[in-house]
Amino acid sequence: MAVLSLVEPAMREVDLMLADALKRDNLLMAEVSDHLLEASGKRLRPALVLLCGSFAGEHSERLTRVATAVELIHMATLVHDDIIDDAALRRGVASARDRFGDPVAVLAGDFLFAKAFQLFASVNDPRVVNEAAEVVGVMCSGEIQQQLDQGRVASESEYFARIEAKTARFIEASCRLGAMAAGLDRSAEDLLARFGHDMGMAFQVIDDVLDWSEDSMQLGKSVGEDIAQGVYTLPLIYALQQAQWADELQAYIAQAKERPMARIRQMLKASGALEYAKNRAIGLKDSAMAALAGLPRGASRNSLEELAQFVVDRNY
Numbered sequence: 001m002a003v004l005s006l007v008e009p010a011m012r013e014v015d016l017m018l019a020d021a022l023k024r025d026n027l028l029m030a031e032v033s034d035h036l037l038e039a040s041g042k043r044l045r046p047a048l049v050l051l052c053g054s055f056a057g058e059h060s061e062r063l064t065r066v067a068t069a070v071e072l073i074h075m076a077t078l079v080h081d082d083i084i085d086d087a088a089l090r091r092g093v094a095s096a097r098d099r100f101g102d103p104v105a106v107l108a109g110d111f112l113f114a115k116a117f118q119l120f121a122s123v124n125d126p127r128v129v130n131e132a133a134e135v136v137g138v139m140c141s142g143e144i145q146q147q148l149d150q151g152r153v154a155s156e157s158e159y160f161a162r163i164e165a166k167t168a169r170f171i172e173a174s175c176r177l178g179a180m181a182a183g184l185d186r187s188a189e190d191l192l193a194r195f196g197h198d199m200g201m202a203f204q205v206i207d208d209v210l211d212w213s214e215d216s217m218q219l220g221k222s223v224g225e226d227i228a229q230g231v232y233t234l235p236l237i238y239a240l241q242q243a244q245w246a247d248e249l250q251a252y253i254a255q256a257k258e259r260p261m262a263r264i265r266q267m268l269k270a271s272g273a274l275e276y277a278k279n280r281a282i283g284l285k286d287s288a289m290a291a292l293a294g295l296p297r298g299a300s301r302n303s304l305e306e307l308a309q310f311v312v313d314r315n316y
Contacts, residue, residue, distance in 0.1 A: 003307045004307070006054065007051055010050045010054075010059050014064055014067045014068050017065070017068040021072065021119065022034075036079070036112075045170065045174040046070050046174070047067075048171065048175050048196060048307075050063060050067050050178060051178065051307070052176075052179050052184075052300075053182035054182075054299075060182070062123050065120075066123060069115075070174050070177060073112070073170075076116065079097070082095040083097045096108055113136070117132065128177060128180050131177055135170050138169045139170060143166060145165070146166065149162075149230075153236075153253075156234065167201070168198075168203075172200055173196070175193050176193040179193070195289075198285070202311055205280055208226075209281070211233070212235060227264075234273075235274050238272075249267060278312070
């Protein structure tokens with residue numbers, strides 16, 4: 001992404017360290033590792049570690065280690081999520097559980113967690129290890145709660161609590177870990193963490209809006225998967241509160257078989273649910289931007305501001 005150009009050289013170091021961390025003598029684990037690297041995404045979380053750390057000036061190997069460890073945690077959570085969701089694909093590539101089976105995928109995820117915490121421990125800072133351990137615990141609790149809530153339409157406050165645990169808290173921790181690794185003062189660390197939290201919330205809300213975009217409908221992406229799993233996101237929660245649409249939507253949700261996704265999308269659009277969710281995301285982005293106002297102006301702050309704007313403007 002162009003908005004991450006400031007940390008491109010440092011991201012190349014992360015990629016090299018990531019590949020090195022995944023090297024194994026075991027041929028199966030080597031094959032799994034190669035597959036996971038192929039299916040990995042745009043490295044948003046390690047980029048945030050690096051961008052937040054860049055407020056300190058020069059880049060350090062310590063920052064590279066923390067950024068790499070953050071990406072390893074992210075990869076591990078995706079592997080385990082695919083097992084929980086029985087997912088066949090991950091970003092257009094066969095998921096680890098689909099290609100290698102659930103037992104190997106579970107162990108691969110555990111391996112990634114282990115490698116991540118080896119890197120965290122190598123920076124010799126208990127606060128870094130504690131922050132990483134805490135956020136993994138929060139994400140696990142959030143996933144457990146989502147499983148317990150399956151089939152129940154949550155309130156808005158419950159929805160936001162869920163995405164905070166599953167998404168925003170990790171993005172917040174990525175920013176805080178970057179500040180910690182770079183040795184920034186506590187005030188800057190807290191501002192960057194606040195930015196990460198609110199941007200992470202906006203990121204997930206936009207993801208939930210994009211699930212109902214025309215492109216997603218045409219490409220057959222994750223449209224309807226959340227409903228099928230009994231997980232209801234903000235657009236649906238909002239639309240179900242509108243009397244004109246509630247009964248028909250509820251009838252579709254209750255169906256055990258295939259649902260008319262094009263009609264559901266039409267209803268979400270007509271009810272104002274998609275626009276409402278987008279506006280909530282914009283409000284969260286504005287809150288994230290406000291946190292940055294307390295930090296020095298310059299390339300680092302500009303990059304974070306551009307990234308926050310990109311999060312709500314993106315169409316993928």
